[in-house]
Each structure stands twice: as C-alpha cells, then as structure tokens.
Amino acid sequence: MKKSVIFGALTVAGLAAGAAAAGTLDDVKARGKLNCGVTTGLVGFAAPDANGKWDGFDVGVCRAVAAAVLGDPAAVEFVPTTGKTRFTALASGEIDMLARNTTWTFSRDVDLKFTFVGVNYYDGQGFMVPSELGVSSAKDLDGATVCIQTGTTTELNLADFFRANNISYEPVPIETNAEGQQQYLAGACDVYTTDASGLAATRATFEDPGAHVLLPEIISKEPLGPLVRHGDDNWGDVIRWTLNALITAEELGVSSANVGEMSSGTNNPEVNRLLGTEGNLGEMLGLSADWAKAAIMAGGNYGELFEKNIGENTPIGLARGLNAQWTDGGLIYSPPFR
C-alpha cells in the first residue's frame, strides 16, 4: 500500500517533468487557446463580472497575449489559482503563463525556475485595519491578530517586519482573498495584510470602505509581473514583448483609439516597427506582423488598462505613483523596439 502510493507520486513527478518541455508557442497556436493563470478573484486585477466574463488589469495582460498570438483576445481559458496552487499549475504545464499579482523574487526565479518577463505593477505590502481601532501605525499592532494568505511573500515579510520591530502577532492563515475578506469583516482578525494594491481592491468591495484605513507603512517591495516556466525562452520573449508593446504604446501615444489610424504608417519609425508596418519584429517572435497592434486593440495600452481597471476613476482608485511612465517620474520603462 505504502509502496504503491510512493510510486504513484514518482510517476506523477516523472510525467510532470516531461510536460514542462519547450514549444509552448506552438502548443498554444495548435490549441487555439491560451491557458492563463489568474487569481481566484480580486476585483480590478482579475475577477469574473456579472456575466462570467473575466476582467481586470492582469486579465488585460492575458488578453493582450492571446490577441498577439492567436489574433483573438477572447481566446483565453482563465484558470483561477490560489497563492498556493499557482506555481504547481505553471510548473506542471496546466497553464501557459501566470498573471496573478505575483512578486518577482530571487528564489522564485532561480530556485523555483520561473522566468519573470517584466513588471506590470510596482507594489509593496501594506496593512488594513478598521478605523474604529484607532491604530495609526503598523508599529502599534503589537498582539494583533493578522489574516494572511498562505504561500505568499506576504507571510514571510510579515514575520520579518514584526520580528524586526520586536512586536508579536497571531497569524490566521487563509487560502484566498475572498476568505480573508470574510474573516476580516467577521472580526476574526484585526488586520488584513497583503499587497497595497490588493488591499485597495479588497476595500473597494466593502459595503462601507470608509470604515477601514490603510496604514502608512509599506513594508516590502513587491514587483508584480507575469511569469512563465524556465526553459522556453521563445515563449518568454512573446510574453515579455507583448507587455513591453503595451508599455511602449503608452509612451509613444499609441492607444486603442488611434492604433488603427497609426498602423497605416506614421513618420515615427519606432511606432512603425511596433505596429509592424516597418521591419519584421513579429516574424522574429514567430508571430504575425500586426501582433502588437492586436495586443493594443485588445484592451488598450498600459495606461488605458490601468485607468480602466484600477485607476483613480474606478472604485479602487489607485494613483499611478511608481507605475507612471519613466518619462513622468515612474518606473514603467520598456526597452526599445528595434
């Protein structure tokens, strides 16, 4: 009995390893669908709307890739993953890419063997508490009960922060954001901590968002971005340059509104290269010439995706801050298209 179980596990490991081989671009094209791992539901980043259609900032990246590769932003199979299941899903080949508020860290890159293709949101870990507690700093949280999502960088940062400040806390581990929200609102924990963007998104769905404050401390760096498995650089390039295309498009003033007009030729050679009217960048990637145009048309350029899903005019109300273009003093910066 014991033996058969162990061998079962070994077979699975053997098969899983086999599935992680190269050729993802061809697989996706043959399948006609992109399997994209997203959150189980974080409004603004990735959540199904009332009609069951996935929408959000991370979803926008999936759709842009699907448009670039398959010419159809709807050709995506969204796979909800939790903080714990996401890496197994990617490593085993169940998903082709992961776009799920995932922090780029050394060990995830080097040890877990994932390639982060870029950063689509520069974030940091924050704390949310009910205003009635009257807490104004995270350093006043000694003895508090804190809800944290397991399998995240959040739980590690939290342990480090409380330890460094020599204060104690009681962790309540949870699996998904929805569960965290329920526990926090039920008063089973005093504090909810995760990426500040996630807190803003979670608070926006509360009945009375005004009754909860985000504390001023940001205790970590959380560069969030899409990732793929190691070992298929070609596929990594496709995702990396699709994200860069969205960023460059904003920088160069190409938007979903004017991309049609601009793709008939402009006098800016970089725009022309981006949109495929000059050179053969698409071909080099193994895609059609108008791949970037399709990606931009899917949901707009980086700035449009930001404003539409999480920007200041949405309930989530995030300012661009670090996520402004480098030309506006932010960190969003794409290497040149040449």
Added chain:
Amino acid sequence: MTTLTDPPKESFRLSMLIYDSRYRSMTIQVVAMIFFMLVAAWLLNNAIINLNTLGKPISFKFLSNPAGYDINQRLLDYSSRDINLRAALIGLLNTLVVAVLGCITATIIGVIVGVLRLSSNWLVARIMTVYVEMFRNVPVLLWIILAWAILSESLPKIKSFRGENATSSMSLFDSVAITNRGIYIPEPLFSRSLGNIHLLGDSGLRFDISIDLIAIVVVLALSIFGMRKVTARANAVQEATGDRPTTWYIQLGILFVPMIALLVALGFHLGLPELKGFNFKGGTHLRNSLIALWLALSLYTAAFIAEIVRGGIMAISKGQSEAAAALGLRPNRTMSLVILPQALRVIIPPMISNYLNLTKNSSLAIAVGYFDLTGTLGGVTLNQTGRELECVLLLMLVYLVISLLISAVMNWYNKRVELVER
C-alpha cells in the same frame, strides 16, 4: 530416521522450477518480485532524471534552512528564524494534539451513542439514529468547515468585550472568554516552578520537559501504587476474617494529600485570560481552528464508533444478560460488568481503523487554517521552497509511521483483551 525408508534422492532439474508444484509458486513469486523491483527502479530513475533536467535534483537541504513563517499554535518554542524541520515538528505535534483529543472524545461520544441507540426508550434511540445517519453520510470536510463558520460567525467578537458598554462578558466567574477567535481558558501556573530540563541543545528538534510535570506524574504514580497496596491489604483481611476494613478515607487521603502538598509547594495557581490591547492575554487559547477540527472529527468518527459499539453489543447473546439478571445484577451493572467487556473483543479491531481514519482525516486541517503537519511541511514549507516531491514523501512517511504506531498499540491492547477473556 532410518536410512532404509528414505526414497531415492531425486536430482534437481531446472524444469522442475515450472513443472514441479513444490517449486512453482516460489518461482512465480521470485519472478514477480524481480519484475516489481525493475518497474520501481525504472520509475525512480525516471523521476530523478526528469527532476535533474528540470534543475531540481532531490535534496532535503531545505529542511535546515530558516522557515521564515510564523505558526500560531505551537507546543514548543518556535520563531520564524527556526528551520523548516522544526516547523514540521511543531506541525506534527499539532497533528498529534487533534488526533489524540479527537480519538478520546470520539470514543466517549461513540460509546454513549452506541449504547443509547439500543435503548428501549423510543425517542432516545431515534435521536441517536438521526445523529449517526447525519454524521456518517456527510463528508467530514463539510462538518469541519461548518463548525468553523459557526464558531467564527456566531460567537461574540473581541470588540464586544471592550469599553464601557461591552455587550459580552466572560463566563464562569470571569475565567473563561468565549470569542469568535477561539476560547480562552485559565492555564495552570507554578510560582515556585522547578524549571525545565532542556534536551538536544539548539537543534531543530530541541525540547524542554517541565520538572513540575515530572514531579506531578511521579507523585500520582506513587499514590496509585499506595492505593493498590491498601486495596490488596483490605482484600487479604477480608479473606482472613470475612470483614472488609473501611478504606475509602485512607484511599482518598493517599490520593489527595501528597498531591495537594506538592501543588502548594510548587505555588500552583491559575492564570486567567484578560483583555489587553487587541486580544485576550494570558490563559490557554483554544483557537477556532482547533475547536472546529476537534469537534467535527470527533462527532464524525463517533458516528462510526457508535455503530461498531452497537454491533459489538448485539453480538453478545441474550442469554448473557438474562443470566446476569438472574444473578440479580441491575441493568447498568449488567452492561458495564457483563456485556461491554465481552463486546470489547468484537469492537476493538474495527476501532483501530477508525482511529487511523481520524488521524489521517486531521490533515483536512488546512481547510480551517490549522497548522498541522500538512499545513506546515506539506503547506507553507512546500510552497515557499518548491520542494513538492521531497515534502510529500516525508509527509507520507510520517503519516505511515503514526498509523503503524497506532495499529501496534491497539493490536497489543486487543491481544490483552482477548487473553483476559479466555
């Protein structure tokens, strides 16, 4: 014996391995064994090669790296700087805590329900049937989650204990606080404690043994030994004279006086929980996750145990209870002196598998955020280090060892019960 009657020695031919029924089964077994080992080696080799090409060769080094995360319920000292091995140990102890608590309560509830189900009182018997059918037929995971949801949604919030117009207050003379974060109960403290014995230095498996606890156990053992001696003497006197000396006050004295003296000497007192800052401080905190898991596992397993107990009792022939009644035993004494001891023989073997099930089901702890072995080694550690295969192999090994130990203990007990009967 005599060389004369020996048949002529037949020489051994290779074909006899197949055609001679004396060797055939042996041959088949050997061949099957070789085949099995080959397949196993192939699978193992395949997995190792694949993991190597992935750049993740099997390695258990992660066990000695810092875990980095905190654990809320810890029976030994632990901080986020401790190594993954220690986090696994803390998890293992948490697994054992629910398993032991669960097995005890499941047995108590199961026996009571099983006996009551045979009650001649129609209503009681029916209620017990409903209980058994309800718990047996719904997956235990749902019971765990239901218990947890009820606890965290319906019990008073911490904030309702706070301030001038608090709407909730502590129970039992302000010694117990029932909140939606768990139940805080008084904890035993010793103001003149004898300290601890520290074992295994600063390794990941280090632990302390309280000398106070050892003292209590020793005194208790001595008292029980003394009480036995008194009983034996009383028996001897009764044999000799026919009169049994009254010993109950001596027995109680032997049990309580040394214990009370010890507790006073150690400065025993209760630490009461009190609301300080965000939470209740002091006392022992029984977290919702533990209570939910414990409750659900006990009630669920008790339903099965009840059936086993009922079956065991019904297996004892009616003549036994009639004979007991004829001897003048009252029904409850018939049950405890005649029926149950015999029923135990039938009950114990299936009971083992229920204890095993309860222990293995405790790995569902993850659903309510209880840090058991699956939550630490198979949860956070697995996730943060990405060592799936290693963690799962270790997990299986540990559960296997726990299960084998439970089986061994129960089998030993089973043997004892059998011997007593025969």
